[in-house]
Amino acid sequence: MENLVQNIINALQWGSFYALIALGYTLVYGVLTLINFAHGDVFMVGAYIAFFSATFLLTTLGLPGWIALALCIPVTMILTAMVGVTLERIAYRPLRNKGAHRLYVVITALMCGLILEHANLAIFGASRKAFPQLIAEHVYTIGGVTFTNLKIAVIATAFLAFLFLHWMVTRTRVGMAMRAISYDKFAVPLLGIPLDRIIVVTFILGSGFAGLAGLLFAMSYPVLEPYMGALIGWKAFIAAVVGGIGDIRGAFLGGFLLGAVEIMVVAFFPSTFRDLIAFTVLLLILTWKPTGLFGIAKTTKI
Amino acid sequence: MSIPTEKRPVLEIRNLTQNFGGLRAVSDFNIQLMPGELSGLIGPNGAGKTTVFNLVSGFYQPSEGAILIDGVPTGGLKPHKVTALGVARTFQNIRLWNEMTVLDNIRVAQHYRLGYGFFHSAVRSKRYMRREAEIAREAAELLDIFHLTQYADEFPKNLPYGTQRKLEIARALSIHPKLLLLDEPAAGLNSSDIQELIRLIRWIHEMFAVTIWMIEHQMDVIMQLCTRIKVIDFGETIAEGNPEEICNHPAVITAYLGDDTI
Amino acid sequence: MLRRYSVHLSLATVGGLIVYLAHQEYISLYIMSVLMFMGVNIIMSTSLNLVNGYMGEFSCGHGGFMCVGAYVSSLLGVWLFAGDKVFGAPLLNPKYTLYAFPLLILVGGIAAALAGLLVAIPSYKTRGDYLAIITLASNYIIISVIENIGAIGGSRGFMGMKQLINAMGKSVDLPWMPIWVFLFTVFCIWLMRRYISSTFGKGVIAICQDEVAAEIMSVNTNKIKTITFMVSSGMAGIAGGLFAYILGYVNPGSFNILKSTEVLVMVYLGGMGSLSGSVLSAILFTILLELLRPLQIVKWIVIPLLLIILMQFRPEGIMGNRELGDIFPKLKKFYRFK
Numbered sequence: 081m082e083n084l085v086q087n088i089i090n091a092l093q094w095g096s097f098y099a100l101i102a103l104g105y106t107l108v109y110g111v112l113t114l115i116n117f118a119h120g121d122v123f124m125v126g127a128y129i130a131f132f133s134a135t136f137l138l139t140t141l142g143l144p145g146w147i148a149l150a151l152c153i154p155v156t157m158i159l160t161a162m163v164g165v166t167l168e169r170i171a172y173r174p175l176r177n178k179g180a181h182r183l184y185v186v187i188t189a190l191m192c193g194l195i196l197e198h199a200n201l202a203i204f205g206a207s208r209k210a211f212p213q214l215i216a217e218h219v220y221t222i223g224g225v226t227f228t229n230l231k232i233a234v235i236a237t238a239f240l241a242f243l244f245l246h247w248m249v250t251r252t253r254v255g256m257a258m259r260a261i262s263y264d265k266f267a268v269p270l271l272g273i274p275l276d277r278i279i280v281v282t283f284i285l286g287s288g289f290a291g292l293a294g295l296l297f298a299m300s301y302p303v304l305e306p307y308m309g310a311l312i313g314w315k316a317f318i319a320a321v322v323g324g325i326g327d328i329r330g331a332f333l334g335g336f337l338l339g340a341v342e343i344m345v346v347a348f349f350p351s352t353f354r355d356l357i358a359f360t361v362l363l364l365i366l367t368w369k370p371t372g373l374f375g376i377a378k379t380t381k382i
Numbered sequence: 383m384s385i386p387t388e389k390r391p392v393l394e395i396r397n398l399t400q401n402f403g404g405l406r407a408v409s410d411f412n413i414q415l416m417p418g419e420l421s422g423l424i425g426p427n428g429a430g431k432t433t434v435f436n437l438v439s440g441f442y443q444p445s446e447g448a449i450l451i452d453g454v455p456t457g458g459l460k461p462h463k464v465t466a467l468g469v470a471r472t473f474q475n476i477r478l479w480n481e482m483t484v485l486d487n488i489r490v491a492q493h494y495r496l497g498y499g500f501f502h503s504a505v506r507s508k509r510y511m512r513r514e515a516e517i518a519r520e521a522a523e524l525l526d527i528f529h530l531t532q533y534a535d536e537f538p539k540n541l542p543y544g545t546q547r548k549l550e551i552a553r554a555l556s557i558h559p560k561l562l563l564l565d566e567p568a569a570g571l572n573s574s575d576i577q578e579l580i581r582l583i584r585w586i587h588e589m590f591a592v593t594i595w596m597i598e599h600q601m602d603v604i605m606q607l608c609t610r611i612k613v614i615d616f617g618e619t620i621a622e623g624n625p626e627e628i629c630n631h632p633a634v635i636t637a638y639l640g641d642d643t644i
Numbered sequence: 645m646l647r648r649y650s651v652h653l654s655l656a657t658v659g660g661l662i663v664y665l666a667h668q669e670y671i672s673l674y675i676m677s678v679l680m681f682m683g684v685n686i687i688m689s690t691s692l693n694l695v696n697g698y699m700g701e702f703s704c705g706h707g708g709f710m711c712v713g714a715y716v717s718s719l720l721g722v723w724l725f726a727g728d729k730v731f732g733a734p735l736l737n738p739k740y741t742l743y744a745f746p747l748l749i750l751v752g753g754i755a756a757a758l759a760g761l762l763v764a765i766p767s768y769k770t771r772g773d774y775l776a777i778i779t780l781a782s783n784y785i786i787i788s789v790i791e792n793i794g795a796i797g798g799s800r801g802f803m804g805m806k807q808l809i810n811a812m813g814k815s816v817d818l819p820w821m822p823i824w825v826f827l828f829t830v831f832c833i834w835l836m837r838r839y840i841s842s843t844f845g846k847g848v849i850a851i852c853q854d855e856v857a858a859e860i861m862s863v864n865t866n867k868i869k870t871i872t873f874m875v876s877s878g879m880a881g882i883a884g885g886l887f888a889y890i891l892g893y894v895n896p897g898s899f900n901i902l903k904s905t906e907v908l909v910m911v912y913l914g915g916m917g918s919l920s921g922s923v924l925s926a927i928l929f930t931i932l933l934e935l936l937r938p939l940q941i942v943k944w945i946v947i948p949l950l951l952i953i954l955m956q957f958r959p960e961g962i963m964g965n966r967e968l969g970d971i972f973p974k975l976k977k978f979y980r981f982k
């Protein structure tokens with residue numbers, strides 16, 4: 081029993097990362113039907129930005145940990161969002177305006193991801209970076225179940241992010257325009273909001289939360305390396321699709337589902353089976369529900 | 383109970399019903415089309431006409447009821463099998479393969495009687511060579527009688543709209559169907575094109591001796607061509623008869639009231 | 645008459661020349677291996693183009709099928725013809741290696757084609773991005789299956805294939821690997837071209853352009869999809885088998901998403917729906933990779949950057965969906981490209 085609760089807490093924490101990243105995929109996909117394959121690497125960049133700003137604030141300025149953290153969050157989110165928007169501006173938008181086949185934009189995204197990874201590798205080298213401790217970790221034990229303040233913070237952040245985005249897309253004008261685009265790209269300019277502005281907002285939100293995920297990830301697993309974003313990114317993408325890509329609820333559900341599957345696999349099997357079983361489960365889900373859990377099958381009208 | 387062949391309907395639909403979630407798009411639809419008939423299906427927008435055609439061509443499986451092509455029930459068959467039974471159709475919004483030459487558009491429609499598969503195409507067997515030659519010849523002949531030969535190597539997307547409609551009909555006929563379904567063939571055509579279309583359909587009807595069932599909003603097309611017309615509204619059959627009867631049918635007039643096509 | 649066979653003749657000449665030069669050691673081993681990888685890349689990019697370009701699906705797990713082919717033909721080859729601590733003494737006399745080798749590669753291809761069913765069957769119901777995920781997941785699944793089989797080396801990899809190459813050289817003293825790579829590359833392109841230019845294979849293009857119309861116009865779309873996915877993944881398997889024997893060593897890590905990405909890049913660089921474009925871009929890409937090798941890690945910044953810039957200027961790839969014959973009509977005298 082305790083074991084189960086323990087595993088659920090671990091699954092929620094692990095799934096939170098997937099959920100936060102999956103969200104960026106889903107937002108961009110919903111608006112542009114673009115699989116932004118650079119997103120995992122944006123998450124990695126976020127973790128590095130968090131690393132440098134945390135080190136700067138802690139060591140160079142000598143600020144106390146909690147102030148550093150409080151500053152680190154917005155700095156990381158803003159800078160990472162800028163990275164995402166830059167990609168959109170210099171790589172995706174020109175292609176889109178030329179009317180290129182959308183798969184060429186996907187390939188461009190893949191290439192951007194490679195550049196981010198290897199530029200990082202070239203600039204900072206292959207050595208891993210150790211993330212400084214910003215706040216002391218407290219371990220609580222209740223009835224045999226242990227958890228830390230950090231774990232709780234990660235899970236809470238993911239849920240808050242979900243509530244915020246849900247509010248955003250259902251209650252604000254920009255958010256509603258974002259949803260409208262996924263139904264009908266041509267109707268949106270009629271709403272009086274320029275398409276490009278909605279797209280920029282989408283990238284700000286997606287990349288910003290990827291940056292937040294990067295910071296939390298770096299705090300939870302304080303070792304950074306340039307390839308850390310690739311695998312997590314691909315998996316988060318798959319999670320987004322299993323949830324039903326384009327749907328925010330789907331991204332969260334898919335993220336937590338993947339986290340749960342992975343934690344459960346590790347609890348019962350050798351850890352090398354993790355990817356194998358996780359991906360097989362996802363494949364089965366997609367075979368059973370081909371458009372994901374929340375996805376709606378597009379009916380072809382003939 | 384055996385019906386003599388010459389009297390057997392080409393198409394028989396019994397108690398056909400189709401639900402989409404809560405929406406009943408077609409409800410208790412019945413019809414018998416005899417060989418050589420030229421019949422019409424009309425109704426206001428969203429009445430369920432296209433859905434009936436989709437059901438006949440096997441694109442949807444009916445919620446209830448049965449469809450028989452020349453006495454063969456089509457329940458559970460995939461569309462390409464239904465087509466192979468002798469049902470060809472055109473689409474409300476033209477669905478040609480736009481970046482494939484006009485000739486290839488006709489050739490691909492011969493899949494139902496190709497008579498060879500991957501292996502033959504790889505080794506270029508005798509059978510492959512013979513079949514390809516036959517298909518190419520027949521396709522060229524068909525383009526010829528439709529006066530489309532000059533476009534044989536063009537992409538359909540570059541053809542005038544009226545020609546695309548004609549090509550779509552030619553492609554359907556290349557299947558040598560017993561039953562030809564035309565979904566709004568006059569949509570988007572100007573009045574001179576429409577006159578030509580009427581002549582074309584008449585000519586096809588005689589030349590290919592095919593049973594034709596058509597949906598059309600242009601009443602003069604329907605009135606000039608069809609001997610029997612069925613009217614549906616909200617999935618329900620509301621009238622049936624010859625053009626004159628339909629024109630004066632009170633239920634039809636009510637259904638179309640405010641609709642400027644009549 | 646001569647014209648009709650000109651392509652065959654020129655192919656034979658090129659092939660013969662390469663073999664002769666390799667045999668006389670006029671070409672260094674390094675250049676030889678680059679040429680062989682070029683052949684492998686050509687097979688990979690043309691076969692992926694079959695699915696992504698001609699059929700209009702988005703498969704991004706082609707590396708997985710390559711992996712299946714590589715492992716199956718390697719394991720089978722080593723089991724039958726080479727001594728190895730996993731399998732013990734060879735089952736058959738190594739002097740037959742030469743004759744069995746093409747079969748080994750083909751068996752790898754068949755195994756990969758069967759693995760292709762993993763993607764083909766879901767494709768009946770799903771299209772587009774959802775299918776893309778299925779291909780991606782298959783790639784991961786295939787690789788982690790192999791990583792988890794300790795007996796064949798797991799993630800450390802598997803070797804012993806060099807013994808077969810040596811055995812072939814002992815039977816007849818020729819540079820066998822270049823010969824096989826050349827022959828299989830020609831075979832794969834030949835097969836695909838015949839498939840895609842037949843009325844049967846045109847069904848693939850019809851599915852790409854309008855699947856609904858294809859099905860209703862009597863194309864058995866499920867059958868065509870199955871065949872196309874199997875041909876495509878089978879050829880990736882052939883490429884994988886050749887790759888394994890060229891290196892003499894395989895490990896699952898070399899068939900990961902990065903490999904699949906490379907192949908994707910080659911396809912889109914060359915142009916979707918153009919076989920000659922895929923061949924051309926595979927050649928260019930291989931050369932580019934080698935030329936930039938001295939840059940080491942920076943290579944992986946420069947190449948993507950070049951590609952991004954290229955795509956800004958030619959958003960439809962080098963060839964678009966045309967073939968060489970459309971660009972240089974004179975070539976058509978010698979060969980029908982479509």
Ligand SMILES: Nc1ncnc2c1ncn2[C@@H]1O[C@H](COP(=O)(O)OP(=O)(O)OP(=O)(O)O)[C@@H](O)[C@H]1O
Pocket residue numbers: 379380402405407425426427428429430431432433434474
């Ligand atoms: N695949 C589907 N899923 C859900 N509803 C559908 C589907 N296809 C059709 N419908 C609905 O069924 C009803 C009938 O549609 P149908 O296309 O058959 O009309 P129609 O008579 O052909 O109209 P029109 O003259 O405009 O072509 C419509 O309300 C339509 O929205």
Ligand SMILES: [Mg+2]
Pocket residue numbers: 431432433474
């Ligand atoms: Mg209709």
